[in-house]
Amino acid sequence: MRVIRSVRPIQQLIKKAKSAGKTVGFVPTMGALHDGHRSLLRRCRRENDLAVLSVFVNPKQFGPEEDFAEYPRRERADKKLAKREKVDIMFIPTAKEMYPEGYLTYIEVERMTRVLCGRSRPGHFKGVTTVVGKLLNIITPDVLYLGQKDAQQAAVLT
Numbered sequence: 421m422r423v424i425r426s427v428r429p430i431q432q433l434i435k436k437a438k439s440a441g442k443t444v445g446f447v448p449t450m451g452a453l454h455d456g457h458r459s460l461l462r463r464c465r466r467e468n469d470l471a472v473l474s475v476f477v478n479p480k481q482f483g484p485e486e487d488f489a490e491y492p493r494r495e496r497a498d499k500k501l502a503k504r505e506k507v508d509i510m511f512i513p514t515a516k517e518m519y520p521e522g523y524l525t526y527i528e529v530e531r532m533t534r535v536l537c538g539r540s541r542p543g544h545f546k547g548v549t550t551v552v553g554k555l556l557n558i559i560t561p562d563v564l565y566l567g568q569k570d571a572q573q574a575a576v577l578t
């Protein structure tokens with residue numbers, strides 16, 4: 421399993437795989453991997469030549485009252501689980517890599533996100549759609565795997 425922390429090298433690796441005709445499956449996560457993630461990873465592994473997992477605790481989807489700093493970070497355990505599930509590439513970018521100084525570009529799904537839990541968590545879905553949009557641009561997967569646990573999120577993203 422390759423662990424990659426910056427955008428350019430992962431793009432190069434994926435470009436190479438795709439030009440060799442390989443399919444790419446992608447599971448975006450914020451880490452602290454559990455059985456739900458495991459089942460997504462298994463399906464991703466089964467259905468694609470290249471299985472890519474991202475672990476990024478996205479600061480943009482946390483509100484001021486929500487504890488970004490307290491969100492669990494378990495890189496060692498996550499790596500172990502990813503290896504066991506035969507992930508090919510684990511992408512663990514830094515916040516600076518994803519949102520360089522002066523970052524100003526966002527993706528926002530209108531209307532829908534004003535209802536659902538977007539009402540009580542302003543900016544949350546904007547953070548989610550922005551980071552997933554960015555990750556999709558970086559990984560360019562053939563298939564994206566999203567958990568059903570957060571049905572609102574899945575509805576906004578799809």
Ligand code: PAF
Nearest residue numbers: 448449450478548551552
């Ligand atoms: O569901 C999550 O873990 C996150 O919201 C996601 C989709 C990885 C975006 O940060």
